[in-house]
Amino acid sequence: TQLLEQSPQFLSIQEGENLTVYCNSSSVFSSLQWYRQEPGEGPVLLVTVVTGGEVKKLKRLTFQFGDARKDSSLHITAAQPGDTGLYLCAGVDFGNEKLTFGTGTRLTIIP
Amino acid sequence: ETGVTQTPRHLVMGMTNKKSLKCEQHLGHNAMYWYKQSAKKPLELMFVYNFKEQTENNSVPSRFSPECPNSSHLFLHLHTLQPEDSALYLCASSPEGLMNEKLFFGSGTQLSVL
Numbered sequence A: 001t002q003l004l005e006q007s008p009q010f011l012s013i014q015e016g017e018n019l020t021v022y023c024n025s026s027s028v029f030s031s032l033q034w035y036r037q038e039p040g041e042g043p044v045l046l047v048t049v050v051t052g053g054e055v056k057k058l059k060r061l062t063f064q065f066g067d068a069r070k071d072s073s074l075h076i077t078a079a080q081p082g083d084t085g086l087y088l089c090a091g092v093d094f095g096n097e098k099l100t101f102g103t104g105t106r107l108t109i110i111p
Numbered sequence B: 001e002t003g004v005t006q007t008p009r010h011l012v013m014g015m016t017n018k019k020s021l022k023c024e025q026h027l028g029h030n031a032m033y034w035y036k037q038s039a040k041k042p043l044e045l046m047f048v049y050n051f052k053e054q055t056e057n058n059s060v061p062s063r064f065s066p067e068c069p070n071s072s073h074l075f076l077h078l079h080t081l082q083p084e085d086s087a088l089y090l091c092a093s094s095p096e097g098l099m100n101e102k103l104f105f106g107s108g109t110q111l112s113v114l
Helices: none
Strands: A005-007 A010-014 A019-024 A029-037 A044-049 A055-058 A061-065 A071-076 A085-093 A099-101 A105-110 B004-007 B010-013 B018-025 B031-037 B044-050 B053-057 B064-070 B073-079 B087-094 B109-113
Touching: A005 A085, A010 A019, A019 A085, A019 A105, A029 A071, A044 A055, A044 A061, A071 A085, B004 B087, B010 B018, B018 B031, B018 B087, B031 B073, B044 B064, B044 B073, B053 B064
Parallel strands: A010 A105, B010 B109
Antiparallel strands: A005 A019, A019 A071, A029 A044, A029 A085, A055 A061, A061 A071, A085 A099, A085 A105, B004 B018, B018 B073, B031 B044, B031 B087, B044 B053, B064 B073, B087 B109
């Protein structure tokens, strides 16, 4: 079973700052998803990336899939309190087509 | 509102109790899932149902018993649980049960086993 390490585990920054969180594995993914989970709710899908080197933008959020399809990053520009939540990456293993979730980054944006 | 509803939202039970978690989806999806979310651990897939048939059981202890009477409803029957089973139990659905599909999660049931 592949292990997806997310870093940092916790991040607390001021409103308006920029940040990047990471999702890394030694395995190759056929696709990778990013979810955000707000307190008291289930995860909600933000984006799916499928091509090595792919970059997708969702307003102030920029998602990048590594060229080798083993890692991904999420960059948030001008963070807002509404960005607060647990960010989860989830990768589909290229070999066994299983979806595995990462360890999560808990983000807090301070007003 | 994701279209997936879980009840109850919170549950406290003793180790000798029997209780059930309920999940209902209004999205017309064919696949439903149970996940366990514990502190400091990744989301763990427990069971998958596709067209009402169980297609995956990730070595889950028999004190957890799933039931899927139709494609819209999913239950998780609990009996003689242990304190380490305390966690957030999330139900999810997806259109066809393919691994790269978007998962639609419910808000979860926060379970505490005393």
